[in-house]
Each structure stands twice: as C-alpha cells, then as structure tokens.
Amino acid sequence: MPLVSPFETSFGRIITRDSILLEIFAEGLIGIGECVADRDPGYAYETSGTAWHILKDFLIPALLGHDVHDAIDLLQIVLGIKGHAMAKAGLEMAFWDLLGKKTGHSLRDLLGGTRNRVPVGVSIGLQESHEKLVATVEDYLALGYQRVKIKIKPGRDVDDTLAVRSAFPDLPLQVDANSAFTLESAEALIPLDDLNLLLIEQPLAEDDLWDHSRLQRKFRTPLCLDESIISPRHARQALEMDACRIVNIKVGRVGGISQGVAIHDLCQAQDTPVWCGGMLETGVGRAANLALASLPNFKLPGDISATDRYYERDITEQCFTLNSDSTISVPDSPGLGVSLDAKAIAKFSLRNLRLK
Numbered sequence: 551m552p553l554v555s556p557f558e559t560s561f562g563r564i565i566t567r568d569s570i571l572l573e574i575f576a577e578g579l580i581g582i583g584e585c586v587a588d589r590d591p592g593y594a595y596e597t598s599g600t601a602w603h604i605l606k607d608f609l610i611p612a613l614l615g616h617d618v619h620d621a622i623d624l625l626q627i628v629l630g631i632k633g634h635a636m637a638k639a640g641l642e643m644a645f646w647d648l649l650g651k652k653t654g655h656s657l658r659d660l661l662g663g664t665r666n667r668v669p670v671g672v673s674i675g676l677q678e679s680h681e682k683l684v685a686t687v688e689d690y691l692a693l694g695y696q697r698v699k700i701k702i703k704p705g706r707d708v709d710d711t712l713a714v715r716s717a718f719p720d721l722p723l724q725v726d727a728n729s730a731f732t733l734e735s736a737e738a739l740i741p742l743d744d745l746n747l748l749l750i751e752q753p754l755a756e757d758d759l760w761d762h763s764r765l766q767r768k769f770r771t772p773l774c775l776d777e778s779i780i781s782p783r784h785a786r787q788a789l790e791m792d793a794c795r796i797v798n799i800k801v802g803r804v805g806g807i808s809q810g811v812a813i814h815d816l817c818q819a820q821d822t823p824v825w826c827g828g829m830l831e832t833g834v835g836r837a838a839n840l841a842l843a844s845l846p847n848f849k850l851p852g853d854i855s856a857t858d859r860y861y862e863r864d865i866t867e868q869c870f871t872l873n874s875d876s877t878i879s880v881p882d883s884p885g886l887g888v889s890l891d892a893k894a895i896a897k898f899s900l901r902n903l904r905l906k
C-alpha cells in the first residue's frame with residue numbers, strides 16, 4: 551500500500567507498506583487481524599516473508615481445528631514456536647476480533663479500557679533539511695496534532711531536534727533513534743537533555759538492556775524502550791535495571807494484545823508510564839492500537855495518527871480522523887469494530903492463501 555509520503559528512519563526509507571491480513575473463520579463468524587511485519591528486516595528481524603512462512607507452516611496448522619476459549623489458550627498453542635512475535639500477534643488479533651464478535655463486546659471493553667478517545671501524536675521521519683523538518687512539523691500542528699516525535703540518527707540528532715525545539719518552544723516533543731547509536735556514539739546526544747523532551751526512544755541496540763541502563767544514568771530525560779521490550783519479562787528486567795523510565799508498547803513486537811496488556815499492567819504496578827507505538831498499520835491494526843491505548847496507564851500520546859497521515863486509501867471501510875483535542879475515538883462496535891473494504895483489498899492484494 552503506497553504511503554502518502556515516504557517515511558524515513560535510521561534504518562531506511564519506507565515508500566510502500568506490506569502487511570499480512572488474517573481472517574479466522576469459526577462458528578459462522580470471521581475475525582480479522584493484521585500482522586505488522588514489514589517487507590524488510592530494518593526495524594526487526596521479522597519480515598512479511600518470514601511471517602507468511604511461520605503462519606502458513608507452523609502457527610496456523612497448530613491452531614486449525616482446536617478449541618480456543620481465550621487468548622491464554624491461543625498463547626499456549628503457539629508457545630512451542632520460538633520468536634516471530636509479529637506473526638503470532640496478527641493471528642491473536644484476529645482471534646480477539648472473533649471473540650468480540652461472538653460476545654458482542656468491543657475490544658476496548660474486553661480489555662477493560664477506560665476511555666472513549668485516546669490522545670495521539672504524529673511520528674515524523676527524517677527530512678532532507680531543517681527547514682523541511684520544521685515546515686513538516688508545522689503542517690501537522692496545523693492539522694491539530696499536539697505531540698510530535700521526530701526520527702534521529704547519528705549526525706542527524708541534536709541539530710535536527712534543536713531546529714524543531716527553537717521553532718516550537720512549548721511543543722510536547724520526543725525523538726526516536728531506532729537503535730542507531732552505541733554507548734560511545736550516544737555521548738553526542740547529551741545536549742538533548744537541555745531540550746525539554748518527553749523522552750528519548752531506543753537509542754541503542756535492541757538486544758542491549760544493560761547499556762541502556764548505563765546510558766540512562768547520564769540523562770535526566772527519560773529513556774523509552776521500543777525494540778528492546780519483546781515480552782513482559784524484558785519489561786520487568788528493563789525496569790529493574792533502570793534501562794528506561796517509559797515503555798513503548800506495540801502489539802506486534804510483544805507477540806499480541808494480551809502480552810501488551812500484561813506489560814501495561816506490570817508497568818502500572820511500578821508507576822512507569824507506557825504509550826502505544828505504531829507500525830504504519832492499516833485500519834485493522836489501528837483499531838487494535840486504539841483499544842489497547844484506552845487502558846489507564848497509557849499516559850502519553852500514542853503513535854496512532856489519523857488514516858490520512860498514512861494512506862490515501864485504506865483497507866477498512868472506517869477511516870480514523872483526528873478530534874480537535876488531538877485524540878482519536880476508540881471503536882465501540884464488537885471486536886475491533888472495523889470491516890474490510892473488499893475493493894481496496896482486491897486492489898492491493900499480492901497473494902492470497904486459504905488454509906482449512
């Protein structure tokens with residue numbers, strides 16, 4: 551699916567987005583889910599290709615014909631399959647949608663969400679110049695976004711952030727390095743500490759909780775982990791060693807909605823705020839993110855922007871729009887609360903497989 555504008559991060563530039571759409575057929579109902587793995591292994595090792603393989607050859611065969619009562623059953627069935635969190639999460643999302651449709655409850659209600667609308671921000675990729683970056687931020691502010699995240703990488707860090715901070719002194723602002731620094735090169739980020747940022751996201755490698763805890767000691771600004779938090783256990787260990795003071799939760803990265811809720815609960819018990827990350831989802835994944843972000847410890851605005859920030863045409867019949875208070879309303883129909891636009895799916899589909 552073509553993005554309305556390219557999205558550039560420290561690991562590369564995304565122009566079109568792949569995703570795997572899942573449908574589970576059971577008891578006369580259809581549950582839908584989205585696997586957020588990207589075409590390239592830049593953000594994470596999983597790709598749409600690996601997810602297709604793991605879903606087709608392992609996850610779906612393990613599930614077919616089983617009685618599954620809740621997400622815990624589902625997790626149990628896939629427990630023996632190591633890794634591949636995004637593939638598992640896509641399937642689990644479809645199961646939650648099915649469960650909601652069967653019981654007549656929205657995903658928000660199934661999860662115990664407490665809000666009808668959730669605060670959101672916008673994530674802005676690397677731009678060709680400071681002028682372009684500031685102009686892009688300005689455009690999103692004019693649309694009503696009240697929190698901005700910018701992407702940084704070595705050599706495009708303090709100056710980019712300073713340009714935005716100087717132009718917008720009071721803007722709630724945060725930066726995301728997508729693991730592009732080392733403990734040594736991250737010294738260059740120290741001046742960020744004077745720019746009143748909400749947080750600094752994932753400066754170091756995804757498998758490096760320890761060096762994040764060494765780095766956090768050098769900053770007053772909270773570090774926030776994204777790529778490094780792949781399970782509730784990683785979240786617990788990160789908090790124990792003070793590797794971060796804020797946690798980004800993404801359903802795909804942590805292996806499903808129920809794992810996301812578990813991380814939310816664990817952080818809440820320790821007074822650590824969380825927020826909902828984004829993977830340039832279609833309307834399907836966006837609906838799940840909104841439901842998750844309605845839980846009470848989602849204390850910072852999510853990377854959950856309006857549909858038109860990503861796609862001219864989405865695959866859901868529903869479009870998500872920004873409310874005037876920089877929130878997006880959480881769907882309240884059963885399950886995810888979205889339905890598929892068959893014509894859009896026919897237009898974008900690259901391949902299709904039905905397993906019985």
Ligand code: SMG
Pocket residue numbers: 564588593672673726728776827828829830831853854855
């Ligand atoms: O969905 O608005 C969005 C994108 C938010 O910046 C965003 N996501 O590391 O947090 C992150 C990146 C990963 C995107 S890679 C597809």
Ligand code: MG
Pocket residue numbers: 726728751752776777798827
């Ligand atoms: Mg991130």
